[in-house]
Amino acid sequence: MVERTVRIVNDPGLHLRSASSFVKTAARFKSDVWVMKDGIEVNGKSILGVISLVAEYGSSITIRAKGDDEEQAIASLATLVENRFYERE
């Protein structure tokens, strides 16, 4: 099991579109993925779960991954968050 805490740097945060990129990326890995914020943990492959965290701009989330490709999963997801989900505008 690996985990990493990252800050949300895109505005307005982990909402519909960015959560969609997050879940799409998470789904590429075999490992289970969880996302935690303020003591609540959700399945990182569930878009509804991820949005329900209300991870706004400036907040921090902890991503956990467990499985054969956990290292790659966490690296990809953290990069995605740090790069503002490659959103334009």
Add this chain to the structure above:
Amino acid sequence: MATSESRILRGVAASPGIAVGKVYILELEELHIKEKSLAPEEIKPELARFKAALATTREEIEEVKNTIRQELGNEQAKVFDAHLQILDDVVAVEETVRLIRQEGKNAEFAYRRTLSKIAEEFDALEEEHFRNTAADVRDVKRRVIRHLLGKPRRSLGDIPGQVVLVAHDLTPSEAAFLTQDSILGIATDSGGRTSHAAIMARSRGIPAVVGLKYATLHMKPGDTLAVDGNRGLVEVHPDDHALEDYTRRQRKFLELEGALLDIRELPAVTLDGRQIELSANIEMPEEAELALRKGARGVGLFRTEFFYMRSARLPSEDEQYEAYKKVAELVYPYPVIIRTVDVGGDKFASYLGTERENNPFLGWRGIRFSLERTEIFKIQLRAIFRAAAAGNVKLMFPMVSSLDELRQANAICREVKDELRDKRVPYGENCEVGIMAETPAAVFIADLLAEEADFFSIGTNDLIQYTLAVDRGNEKIAHLYEPLHPAILRAIKTLVETGHKHDIWVGVCGEMCGDPAGAVILLGLGLDEFSTSPYLLPEIKTIVRSVTYAEAKELSERALCLSTAADVRRFVEEKLASKFPQITLP
């Protein structure tokens, strides 16, 4: 509730402009669901029925997504990616399955209960962006339930005449099909500036006020309503004086917008006299008018997938002919370039036999599809050649990657024309036939293709994707999708030089010419025609009119000497920034 006394309601200004018209109320669609308790032997079939409804819904959302992507681009289409994920969300699906399996509930009831609960949780959030998710959840819910109940899809395409649309809220799928054609303005009870209805209204140029809370209560169909999308209010039954005021301000608003369009009637000609044909990409026949309003001299790309994707049947020859003719007559004497159907890739329809492939962009699409399904191809060609009798129509083939394909397609054209002549049906004998240059193969054999094509229209979106081997829908590599990559500049240069050597004209019909940096480079590379989204035309024309061809040429020659995309972009943007401080570069 409604009286003939005037009443002003305040909401959120969601899309600028002013509209006055008759109210059309879009009622919330009633989906009656009964709670049932299943017998043990009914549970397995019920689960299968649920899975089947998810699969049908998935296909439907894919279709909407593709339509929106073509029309409004990738960014807008992403909403529907999210809808697909909501549909497949493990939490939602598992809870529904549990309710069916363990509590023996029917699928409609189980799914509604699960998704309504989730939507209500989102309703309670304070942040608008997050709260909006409730509308997405409900939209997906209604789609699935509609399929479970076997109810047909509701469409905004059926609204009669020109109306002001009043609704409690618009689902993303309803909002996706708003057209300026029938909807003058929009007023909704719920929603904010970032709701789907607002985003779509802005991108379609329809004045809108949202978040009015009780608009649907205060109005009835046929009432006169003024929508003031600038100030964020609506007025029911405005008196004569107010009406006059709205009309005056509507005119003023359009004038202001028109200031940018002042150059509409002017040609796209450089300071030293080189003229560019500036035309528009359209997808639906109705958009041709918008294109002209934005200053297009013709339609440089008329996509025809719309006809094939909007319903699960083949469009008839007459239906296509009428649509092509309408556009041809409207833009005459300017040309309209009709691209034969490009299904496959990301646009598939089970009734055509195209399906999701492992590698769809390298798959059965474009001209490859048409050459195999010649019966479908011929119907479209007949419609195009007949329309060519009514205006300045040209046609082009998508995805050509070999001379054989062009020859086969040309032979079928000959056959179709002979048939029309024998039957004494009027058609355009001299209709130009060109190709969309969008594969690297077409670049390498440009000399051979130029011998047998009347023009090249460079589809930069696909040319970039194939040349750089980058799928820009893939976030991991989207940043590698770079129109100013030296490989792309060289490919375009080859196409232009080869085309001109063979005395055919070369245009470009991708997004690259809608970007200021791209436009200047393309101008300098010697392109004869630009075709892009109607909304971008005024800006691009301004750019063309304020440079000389000589300096654009020098700029592109120097850009061609640079080794990396980053160098090219920096160089071009620096040059542009000093010349056009008012243009914001992306």
